[in-house]
Amino acid sequence: MSAADDLQQYLTVRRTAIDTALLASLPSPPSCPSAVADAMRYSVSAGGKRLRPILCLASAEAVGGNWRQAMPAACAIEFIHTYSLIHDDLPAMDNDTLRRGQPTLHVIAGEALAILAGDGLLTEAFALMAREPRDADATLAARKVRVIEIVAVGAGAAGMVGGQAIDLACVTPDAAGTLPPPLDGESLRAMHARKTGALIRASASAGAVMGGGSDAQIDAIDRAAAEFGLAFQIIDDVLDIEGASANLGKTAGKDAAAGKPTYPALYGLDASKRMADECLARAAVALADVRLADSRLLQIGRWIVERSN
C-alpha cells in the first residue's frame, strides 16, 4: 500500500469512529428539548474534514497513548469548532447562507435557535471533557483539568474568539463609514494564529496530554500544530481563490471579494504555497526534537497542505 493510500485509510477509519462518537455524545431528548437537540445535531452532522479531532487522536497515539482516551476531547473540540461556524455564519457576523454545501443553521432554524444551538455545543464540549473517559483515577482527573484549560484558552477570548473579534474589526467601518486600513502580513498572521491556529494547537496538545505525553512532547506537538494551523489558513486562502464553490461547500472568492486580507492578496499565490510548505518544514524540525518525526502527525500536516477543499 502506498503511503498516500495508507493515510487515506487511516483518515477514513478515524473519521468513522469520530462521527459515531460525535453523534453518541450529543445531548438528546428527553434530557434536552428536541428543538435545540435537533439544531445541534444538524450542524454536527453536516460533515467536514474532522481535522481537529483527527489531529487530537493522532497526537495521543504519537506519544504512545490510546487514542480512545482522547476521543472525548476530540469530540468536544469538534463541537467547539461547529459552534464557532454556526455563530460565524449568523447575519450579524459573516451572514453566510451556505456551509459545507448545505444551508446554514440560522437559515433552517432561525437566528435565535442558531445562537442557542451554538451556545449549547460550546457548553456541551466542557461537560463531555469533564465526564469522559469515566475511569475515576487521580491521574486522569489531573489530565482532564489540564485539557479543559488548554481547550478553553484556545477557544476563548485570548484565542479563537479573540481572533474573530480582530477579524470583525477589519470589516467594521467607523462612524464616518471608513474601513480600517488592511492588516499587514504580521497582523494577518497574528489574527489567524488566534482565529484558527489556537484551536488547532489545542486539538493537538489536548491529545498529547490525554495520551500521557511528556511535557517536552506536548510542547513540541503544540509548536508543530501551530505550524499546521498557519499552513491550514494559508491553503484556505489559496483555495478561496482557486477552488470552485462545489468543492469548498461555500462561496469561492467570498473572502477576497469582501476585502478581507488574505495571503494570496499580500504575497501572491506561488509565494503563499511556498509559505505553507515552509510551515511543514518547521513542524518537522519541532517533532524531530522529540523523535516524533515518524509519527502520523507530519503526514496529517502534508494532507492539510495538499487538500483540495
Add this chain to the structure above:
Amino acid sequence: MSAADDLQQYLTVRRTAIDTALLASLPSPPSCPSAVADAMRYSVSAGGKRLRPILCLASAEAVGGNWRQAMPAACAIEFIHTYSLIHDDLPAMDNDTLRRGQPTLHVIAGEALAILAGDGLLTEAFALMAREPRDADATLAARKVRVIEIVAVGAGAAGMVGGQAIDLACVTPDAAGTLPPPLDGESLRAMHARKTGALIRASASAGAVMGGGSDAQIDAIDRAAAEFGLAFQIIDDVLDIEGASANLGKTAGKDAAAGKPTYPALYGLDASKRMADECLARAAVALADVRLADSRLLQIGRWIVERSN
C-alpha cells in the same frame, strides 16, 4: 445586630469580594484583544445581585469549607449568567435594550461583538474553573472535574440553554402565524427549572463540592437550591407585575405584555407569593435532613423571596 442587618452585612462583604474577583478573572490585553475584553468587562461590571456566586460561596461555607476555594467557580457561574443575559437580550432573541438600568451590550458594541463577548465569557468560565484554585493536589483536581461537569450540565442544552429554547418556542409563531397554546402550570415550572433553576442549582452544588461536602450534603443543598430557583422565578414574575422599571433596571410588565406565561397570570399574585413561601419551607426540610438548616443558606432563600428587584 438584627438578623436582617447581619445578612445585609454578609451580602455586602461577599459581593465586594466577588466583584473584585470577577474583574481580576476577566481576560485583558495584550493576551486578549481590547475590543472583546472591553465588551466582556462592560457586561460583567453592570452589577446585579450576584445571587449565584453568593449562593456558591455560602454553600461551600455551609459544609464547613473555605469559601475562597469556591470563588473561581462562583465567578465562572457569574460569567455564564452574564453571557446568558447578553445573548438573551440580542435582537434575534428578546430584543432588550435596557438591562440593570444600562443599555444592553449589543446597543453599545453592536450585535456581532455582543455575540462574541457572550461566547468569550462562557468559554472563560471553564478556563477559570480548570485553572483555579491553583494548588496541584489530586483531591482538588477531582473536585474541579466534578464542578465543571455540574456547571456545564446546568448551563447547557439539558439545563439553561434548553430552558431558553422552550421559552423561545412559546413566542415563536408557526408558518401560519399562530402562536403555540400557552404553557400550563406544570410546563411553566419545567421550563423555569431549566431556564433559571438549573444554573442556580449548579451554583449551590458547585460550592458544596468545592467546600468538600459529603454526597448527602451536596444532594440536600442541590434540592434546596432547586426550591430557591423556583421561588426566584415566581418572585421575578411578581416583580414584573408589581415592580417599577427603575427598581428592576428593565422594562416592567414586559414579560406579561409579550404574552409570556407567568405565575401571576396562571395563579394570581397572592397565590404566587404563597407558592414562593412554600418553596422556602421545602428547602428548609431538605437542609434540616443534613443538619444545615442553621446555615446562611435559608437566609439567602428568604432574601430571594423578599427582594424588591
